[in-house]
Amino acid sequence: MKARSNESEPPGAASYPPRPANATPAQLQEYERELWNHFLTDETWRSTRFNAQPNTLLVESVRGRPPGKALDVNMGEGRNALYLAGLGWAVTGIDIADQALAFAQQRARQLGRPLTTIQHDANTYDWGCGQWDLIVLCYADESTHVPQVQAALRPGGLLVFENFHTDVNQARGNRPGQEVGFATDELRSCYAAAGFTIVRYEEPIGVADFSREAHRLVQLVAQKQ
Numbered sequence: 336m337k338a339r340s341n342e343s344e345p346p347g348a349a350s351y352p353p354r355p356a357n358a359t360p361a362q363l364q365e366y367e368r369e370l371w372n373h374f375l376t377d378e379t380w381r382s383t384r385f386n387a388q389p390n391t392l393l394v395e396s397v398r399g400r401p402p403g404k405a406l407d408v409n410m411g412e413g414r415n416a417l418y419l420a421g422l423g424w425a426v427t428g429i430d431i432a433d434q435a436l437a438f439a440q441q442r443a444r445q446l447g448r449p450l451t452t453i454q455h456d457a458n459t460y461d462w463g464c465g466q467w468d469l470i471v472l473c474y475a476d477e478s479t480h481v482p483q484v485q486a487a488l489r490p491g492g493l494l495v496f497e498n499f500h501t502d503v504n505q506a507r508g509n510r511p512g513q514e515v516g517f518a519t520d521e522l523r524s525c526y527a528a529a530g531f532t533i534v535r536y537e538e539p540i541g542v543a544d545f546s547r548e549a550h551r552l553v554q555l556v557a558q559k560q
């Protein structure tokens with residue numbers, strides 16, 4: 336079974352305490368909150384293991400599209416949300432990491448871009464019904480989130496999804512039970528089965544936004560009918 340949160344990066348910083356074994360879901364979420372608060376606001380990590388620029392798939396996917404309402408799930412420190420806000424999108428970002436959200440809000444004020452942020456567990460947050468023109472799931476977690484995206488996008492709305500391919504597990508020596516990422520064709524087939532139009536689907540070897548290492552990635556752009 337895959338872990339529910341994005342365990343593929345970090346670690347990368349050997350000095351940070353490992354995820355606790357046999358933790359309760361609440362303890363694991365608290366660990367995640369502290370971990371991402373730490374790394375997403377740490378200048379050394381940001382400059383070596385993280386692409387602070389907006390995700391390229393997202394940039395390419397919204398080019399030429401009229402701005403609307405966007406939901407950035409597991410937004411992190413706001414690189415994608417702030418890019419969209421700069422294009423005129425009305426963006427809501429949700430994340431559990433309060434300091435990452437504060438970092439995003441500080442940059443939003445500096446840039447003069449409106450940004451709504453909500454500290455919440457994405458798995459219990461109400462994504463709404465038919466209300467978003469765009470949902471961003473960029474290195475968010477280990478779920479496909481098909482039911483939430485299906486319900487929350489308006490017809491014609493777009494999903495932009497990027498994460499690691501499961502090949503990363505072999506490359507990193509992840510043990511059974513610690514595997515992360517999405518298998519070959521997993522995302523395309525589950526979104527196609529849910530009636531989405533697959534606008535783009537690729538599994539390139541690319542430099543991952545989280546780690547800055549070359550890995551096979553999964554990239555999906557899907558449109559709700």
Ligand SMILES: C[S@@+](CC[C@H](N)C(=O)[O-])C[C@H]1O[C@@H](n2cnc3c(N)ncnc32)[C@H](O)[C@@H]1O
Pocket residue numbers: 340341344364367368371372375408409410411412413414415429430431432435455456457458472473474475476544545
């Ligand atoms: C790999 S980062 C991705 C950040 C952002 N999407 C990006 O591409 O820059 C994963 C993010 O998921 C957040 N996260 C982890 N578990 C979460 C949960 N259950 N609910 C909401 N956010 C969560 C972390 O706090 C972290 O900001």
